Amino acid sequence: MTQERVASAADIPAGEVRVVQCGARSLAVSNVDGTLYAIDNRCTHDNGPLGEGTLRGDRIICPRHGAAFDARTGRVLTLPAVRSVHSYPVTVDGDEVYIDCEGGRAP
Numbered sequence: 280m281t282q283e284r285v286a287s288a289a290d291i292p293a294g295e296v297r298v299v300q301c302g303a304r305s306l307a308v309s310n311v312d313g314t315l316y317a318i319d320n321r322c323t324h325d326n327g328p329l330g331e332g333t334l335r336g337d338r339i340i341c342p343r344h345g346a347a348f349d350a351r352t353g354r355v356l357t358l359p360a361v362r363s364v365h366s367y368p369v370t371v372d373g374d375e376v377y378i379d380c381e382g383g384r385a386p
């Protein structure tokens with residue numbers, strides 16, 4: 280497992296989602312009630328940037344056409360997207376956030 284530091288935890292407050300770069304990947308990192316989760320930043324409908332969307336509870340709403348994804352697993356929840364995205368293991372050490380960019384898994 281190769282982990283890369285991607286952010287300070289303070290930069291991703293509870294209830295927010297941010298775009299981070301992890302190796303060659305762009306990821307959407309969410310803070311769901313104090314726990315951080317990472318999924319692909321690219322919506323499977325038409326490549327919308329999920330990390331620029333809205334976090335509602337544990338759902339990320341795509342900013343382009345409103346598809347919802349589970350912020351924890353990447354599972355697609357609503358149309359117009361029909362395919363899920365991958366999630367990535369997140370580790371927090373103090374204020375440092377690390378992600379295993381190659382550890383993506385399907386929901």
Ligand code: FES
Nearest residue numbers: 322325327341344
């Ligand atoms: S690009 Fe995400 S819903 Fe269309």
